[in-house]
Amino acid sequence: MSNIMYINNNTIENSYVSQQPYPAFFYFKARVNKDWTFDIDWVCENYHQITGLPATQSGSSFSSFTERILPQARHRFLQELSTALKSKSHIQLPVPLICEKQSVIHLDFKAAPVHKEDESYYFCILCPLAPKMESPTVKKQKFLGMLIHEMRHPLMGILSSIDIIRHNQKTNSMDSEDYLSVIEQSGEALLGMVDDLLEYSESLSNYREDQEGLVNLNELFATARNLVLSNIIKKRLRFEMRSHSPVPECVRTYPKRLAQIINNLLSNSVKYTDFGTICLEILSCEPGTHGLDLIFSVRDTGIGMSEDVQNRIFTPFFRGDSRETGNPGGSGLGLYIVKELVESLRGEISCRSQVGLGTEFLVQVIVQKP
Structure with missing residues (x-):
């Protein structure tokens, strides 16, 4: 919803929220008094789930919200909100909000005047700022x-x-x-x-x-292991598969994408490891903000990478120094593909490595309960 319109019906809140491209963090009503001050009626307070702050720290008032706006942006926000309320005009502006551990998330603030039979007020909503794709x-x-x-x-x-x-x-x-x-x-x-x-x-x-469906995680990881098992045996490597916490038997996700992520990372580890161990480890699958956060890693005792190579390893066509990578061939697309697939599952991938000691890829993707 790019432009905020005047709407005259009794379902303004539900209608407006449902049209947002992302879930609302919270929303509230603002009424302008005769002396041009305004009162805030908090309609829904759930942004502590997004910011990572406990509900007691998030607060339940408008002032507790404005106190968490970055200081350099707070004055402008209050000034523009006051101007919009007085002139009965629409408002839309970005709001940087301080979250857990002083990290900052950028919200999209929108406000629209609402007229009902028994009252008139401003309906305000904050959503995640839509990413530039x-x-x-x-x-x-x-x-x-x-x-x-x-x-x-x-x-x-x-x-x-x-x-x-x-x-x-x-x-x-x-x-x-x-x-x-x-x-x-x-x-x-x-x-x-x-x-x-x-x-x-x-x-x-x-x-x-790929269609979202039920996936048995243990079977998915076991299948990925079996696909590289012959090469592991051929190179006389040791393979370990571990789980640090109870893993749900089934989750809802996109099976082809998740399988290709695991397969590519395991194949990559086998390719660059001549002796030692390949380890596939499920670290956790716990409730998160948008579902279950599935976190797993692929670790090897291979040739490792320098810091410079690690910084560019997910760049398409990057192959690194052949003396460092062992010159295994290929176009340098493998890890780029993995990163694209991880991001399609609303996740993140990171790498840590040391030359001569090995490499670990850490993956976090969002899956859903069955």
Whole structure:
């Protein structure tokens, strides 16, 4: 709902709240007095569930709310609210609110005048500020642009090597072997890109076709383990699967996306680990703000990564230094795909690693009760 309209009916609160793109944090009524002061009637106070603050700290009055607005924004908010109430005009502005541990969330404040048969007042609502989303078309164009740029390098290596061999008759067998090696490596790089692009295409298909449904978490994690088990045995690695807290037998989520996240992370760990252990760990599945927060990790004792590589590991086509990554090939799309899928489940992924000691990926996604 981009523009606030005058509405004259007895279901203004329910109607207005239902039209918001995100769940309301709280909302209230404001009545203007004859002396131009205004009184606030608190209609619904539940924003402590979002801010992480206990209800006793959240407060139940308008003043307790305004006290948590960032000081530099508080004066402007009160001034514009007062002006809008006096002029009976609409108001919409961002409000930065201080939450648990002094973190800040940005809310979208809207207020509209309401006229009923027995009373007139302002109805005010605060919602999460709608994120600025990049359109799928723009995102696809950027991706294709990066892909074309990445494919030029191995193609140029192949074509230039063929050209040298063809036009230099004096090329000895040793030199020819070097050029053939360049062609082979470039071809393998292109093949790796094709494989990763197929995986990327599959992830898009999973995103479009995946339907939310009941998922048995233990079975899902066990299936992911079985898919990499042969490579684990081949490399003589040890595999551990743990759970630190009771896990619901079933949850509601998007099974294809969650499965691909786990599969990709496990495959990545096996690829970069030559000895030691791969560990898949379910850390918790506890009630959160929007459902159940499923948190799990994939940890290995592989080659690890420097801090610089960790900062760029989720960037599309980033492959890092071959001396550090072991040059396993591929286009650098694997972890980018994982991050996209995690975010589609309203989650987050982080990485911590140390060169020579191993890597751990920590994933938090939102699932629902059956």
